[in-house]
Amino acid sequence: MKNIDYIREEIREFSKANEFLSYREVDELQNVLYEDETILNITTGGIDRYKGLFLLTDDRALFIYHNEINQPKVLEVPYEKLEYIHMKQGNYYVSMELFFAGTKIEISDLPPDDADSFKQDLTFQVDFYDKMMKNGIPQKKKFRLLRLLLFIGIAVLTGYLVGPQFHVVEVYDEVLTDALPIEEAEESYQLEFTEMEINKDEYETTVRGIIKNLSDKEYRYISVDIQFYDKKGSIVDSQIQSIYDLKPGKSWNLDSYTISEYADTFEVVGVYAEMAE
Structure with missing residues (x-):
């Protein structure tokens, strides 16, 4: 001691x-x-x-x-x-x-x-x-x-008994308050998510896609929570991306990345939008 x-x-x-x-x-x-x-x-x-x-x-x-x-x-x-x-x-x-x-x-x-x-x-x-x-x-x-x-x-x-060492199994993540699942967000906010793809190179893994505002409302900002998973389905990173002032009929080229070498798949787990006053 x-x-x-x-x-x-x-x-x-x-x-x-x-x-x-x-x-x-x-x-x-x-x-x-x-x-x-x-x-x-x-x-x-x-x-x-x-x-x-x-x-x-x-x-x-x-x-x-x-x-x-x-x-x-x-x-x-x-x-x-x-x-x-x-x-x-x-x-x-x-x-x-x-x-x-x-x-x-x-x-x-x-x-x-x-x-x-x-x-x-x-x-x-x-x-x-x-x-x-x-x-x-x-x-x-x-x-x-x-x-x-x-x-x-x-x-x-x-409560962390793993042999003689302490290891944490939780992922501490930012939270989008009042976020909707992507299916509900598409319906409630009238947003269209297309061309969502994941690409991996030597240095990072990138998720890109297009989000289009199909409504007649202008959104002051839109935030999207993307989680990255390894091949076993465990979360290895999460990123929140936002855009401001998305007008009706306009599109947002979403671009998010992680430097985790274990990232293999992704999921949009939450979407929050706020209308402009």
């Missing part, structure tokens, strides 16, 4: 140490961090409606928080499992999507002044582990018997 006083000293090296140390999640780190594991970067963030601490160590990315009944929750992505990172800029905060094993974790509400350094550090670690694996350098084994039992205990507590 890593000493909590040593952990606090590590955190004091960061510019926002007082803020980070005010989080009760700090006390849980002594049960989560390996004895020889080093904190490389730390910030605050959120998952769903829960606020917590987001850490990068020399082995993995960790997000730790407390749920509605004050249970500590730990989400982990080892660097060797991480496939790619995607940043999304909001009005005041930044979101970071971590993709691994056909799954996505989205860490929201990252302070903008921390987001760039986190992305740089995370990219460096992923590249480093990727080179080690390609060169056949064995990964050091972290789990001793006591450590293994400790992690299993935490995993049972958090």
Whole structure:
């Protein structure tokens, strides 16, 4: 077990140490961090409606928080499992999507002044582990018997028991409020979806199509939620595309893409339109 006083000293090296140390999640780190594991970067963030601490160590990315009944929750992505990172800029905060094993974790509400350094550090670690694996350098084994039992205990507590590691199976997605399924949207909004096709190249998978306004109404904006699936039918990404001021009889050339190498098929799962006043 890593000493909590040593952990606090590590955190004091960061510019926002007082803020980070005010989080009760700090006390849980002594049960989560390996004895020889080093904190490389730390910030605050959120998952769903829960606020917590987001850490990068020399082995993995960790997000730790407390749920509605004050249970500590730990989400982990080892660097060797991480496939790619995607940043999304909001009005005041930044979101970071971590993709691994056909799954996505989205860490929201990252302070903008921390987001760039986190992305740089995370990219460096992923590249480093990727080179080690390609060169056949064995990964050091972290789990001793006591450590293994400790992690299993935490995993049972958090509900994420997958051997000694924590993995998330949910995809955290943006939500289109009051969106309609595509069939209902075509009827209610009098929109026509044609030439919807998916194309894959070396770098990305693209969905393109044409959406035509067959009504006599002008829409102030239209938003479309597209989900991408792998060959097993698991969601690997989702994108919301929008257009503004689509007049009667006019068409919108929809263009959406994902950088997931696992994307194989797609589905338009939601459509929302608002008429111009």
